[in-house]
Amino acid sequence: MKLYEYQVKEIFSKYGINIQRGKLAKTPQEAKQIAAVIGGPVVLKSQVLVGGRGKAGGVKIVDDLSDVEKAAGKILKTEIKGYKPIGILVLEKTEIKQEFYLGIVFDRKMKKTVIIFSPSGGIDIEEISKRCPQKITKIYIDELLGLQEFHINRLLPLVNNDREMFSKFKKIVKILYSIYKKYDSLIVEINPLALTENGDLVALDGKMEIDNNASFRQKLLVDTENKDEEDPIELIGKKAGFVVIKLKGNISIISNGAGLALSTLDLLHKYNMGVANILDLSGGATQEKVIRAVKVVIQDKDIKGILFNIFGGITRCDEIARGIAGALKSIPEDISVVCRLQGTNREEGISILKDVGLNAETDLEEVVKNIVSTMNRG
Helix, strand or coil: CECCHHHHHHHHHHHCCCECCEEEECCHHHHHHHHHHHCCCEEEEECCCCCCCCCCCCEEEECCHHHHHHHHHHHHHCCECCECCCCEEEEECCCEEEEEEEEEEEECCCCEEEEEEECCCCCCHHHHHHHCHHHCEEEEECCCCCCCHHHHHCCHHHHCCCHHHHHHHHHHHHHHHHHHHHCCEEEEEEEEEEEECCCCEEECCEEEEECHHHHHHCHHHCCHHHHHCCCHHHHHHHHCCCEEEECCCCEEEEECCHHHHHHHHHHHHHCCCCEEEEEECCCCCCHHHHHHHHHHHCCCCCCCEEEEEEEECCCCHHHHHHHHHHHHHHCCCCCEEEEEEEECCHHHHHHHHHHCCCCEECCHHHHHHHHHHHHHHC
16 A cells, blocks of 8 residues: 555654655645745645656646645646546755655565665656666665664765764664554655755655555554545455456456466467456355456456456356356447366356357467457457
8 A cells, every 4th residue: 555745754754754844735725825834935746646746747846925826726637647636745845955865665586675775866766776776775684683783884985974964864764664664564765865955864755655464554544545546446346355456458357366367467468468457256256256256347448358267176167157157248248258267167167158158268378369369350
């Protein structure tokens, strides 16, 4: 679960990381009132759960307070990557001497927490990591050992051995690490961490993502505003009791296992076919569950085909087939349906599908070829 910047900064401030003065506004009028209290130039920042706000017009510096209401109104109407802002963060403008990048993330490949630091922060950090990887430093933390002084001390030369500033920086690293652990984070990021003209270090922007598996421990952060930013089809699936993953393409994969779904995804990519969504039935799927799953995926406006990939173990192929047969009347005629059945009661399942005009294959690649040819003809 991703957090909005205003939520992240509230957490930063709570634990002692400096942030700018400011507040969340829901309307242009509120933005104007907050700017008046700040009493000087402000930064208006769109609150959406996607990156690229600055380049998309979601961040504006307003020097004349009389222009705040108009600028805020424009930002609130500006969608960024298809997402509407839930508000605007109105912040005091800060004079910046230098920008740093500081992040803590879990590296799944290394199975370790890693501190990532760069003396060149800002909106182009991704480009810097590609063009000048030597400017990015990674420090891996052993989970049993935890963060130690020697980990942070490795960063001293990267800040020009400025020991006065580094003592402040070290405090921030320790706080950020404790936040990362306390909130079951996958990533906690400050970009940029700004060195101001008066020598303070201020978090000008913040990013946090919480592990969904730990949501029961983070109930205070399970905010309805954050849920609203999930893709609608994923929310529909969640309400129906399914895990649905929204992707970019036209084919819906309904399988009884993540491995089956991923192998199907790979084969479809081989034939240059994109996947609209993936729905996992999990084990022991019933006829009613299959019908419910179909009703979920057909609400995705992008789908033009549904591919069932079922390996029957606990799940019985005949039960799946009855569900598919029962769902056919709710599937629009312009959506192709193909099935792969393998395992328990397969022959019964094939017979049920033949009675409603569908064939089922046992070879996955044959099923993929089938839906590819069907959709290409369409």
